[in-house]
Amino acid sequence: MTHLLRADARENRDRVLAAARELFAESGLEVTMRQIARRADVGPATLYRRFPTKQDLVLEAFEDELAECSSIVYDGSADPDPWRGLCDVVERVLLLNARNQGFTDAFMSAHPDVVDFAAHREKLGRVVSTIIRRAQAAGRLRPDFVFDDFAVILLAGRGLTAAPASTRDAAVRRFAALIIDGLRAAGTEAGTGQECT
Amino acid sequence: MTHLLRADARENRDRVLAAARELFAESGLEVTMRQIARRADVGPATLYRRFPTKQDLVLEAFEDELAECSSIVYDGSADPDPWRGLCDVVERVLLLNARNQGFTDAFMSAHPDVVDFAAHREKLGRVVSTIIRRAQAAGRLRPDFVFDDFAVILLAGRGLTAAPASTRDAAVRRFAALIIDGLRAAGTEAGTGQECT
């Protein structure tokens, strides 16, 4: 008996997923199903049998990224210092997104027709909101900061995916640093022993 | 004698340009020549006769934006207070770009095959560099700020074009404000009578 895929089928499926991850990361969600099939050395039919719609492929290809996104947020939430937690979340989420054009597209719903991560986004958003509140209560985060600002920052980070890959990480880190400096509550300068990271 | 276009031709040409400006602004440079022709109520041939290549169309369609971009930078450069000048440049350039998806694409060379504004970018970049230097000399801009950081900010602003049009301006202004707060030299808090704007 065997409810599982045949060995060759399983291997093809894995190659398709690997190809999809590579291409999505490099070029975003607008890569064609054909390109993915070609890169995986597989006929179009094979691809479509395993993943009838692009949405199916995207969801599975980004399972890891989604999980990492969650850990980032929960790590930040678990940090006893909410300000440091928030800083980490900002920087790490920005990096994650900048490294993976496709995940950014998906997570920000740049292509709502293809895939919608709104549910995940909302759930993580609530956690981030609590970090924000705690960081403000601790007097470290500017009091006028709201969750929408966080969304704006992520959206802005999206633009950095256009930077050349060689300098992208540096650009993102620099961007995160600039933003974070703009988030401090007045009177809590960096360099006073309170800085983040 | 008449070296000018025939009346109907001129009118069609104008309609094409108007249509192109609208579509580029709404949807970026990837709109098709056909879409532009359709919106202008004109056959494809007419479009291609006036603008043999998309590059030609883009260049003329964004003449105004390019000019405005220049004035923004030169206005900032002419401001006796270099810090205020820099703040204005940042906010206004971000707004200009966020309002016009296509201009952002073109100016940031998101589609180098279609059009390359590198020359303009470089020229304006030099002016911005001088503003940066003067603002730092005045002790208002953080001393570690370099021109590449400015580019990063613009690139990031690009991401905001993905925000819904209804809230885009607000998002951009908020983003600019956050960034600017991150640019101040240590010790020059907002609210001490030195704030920008």
Added chain:
DNA sequence: AACGTAACGGACGCATGCGTCCACTTGCTG
């Protein structure tokens, strides 16, 4: 008013992506 030509736009041939069908191959099981 009549005419020559600038200007027009529909239609063509080409390329590419889509999702599906089907004749052939091959891994698994008995």
Added chain:
DNA sequence: CAGCAAGTGGACGCATGCGTCCGTTACGTT
């Protein structure tokens, strides 16, 4: 090791964008 169902990929028909050609229209001149 034999047979069958699972698995495969090439090829098809459709849709859309591309840039160009060419028969028709109508502007502006005389």
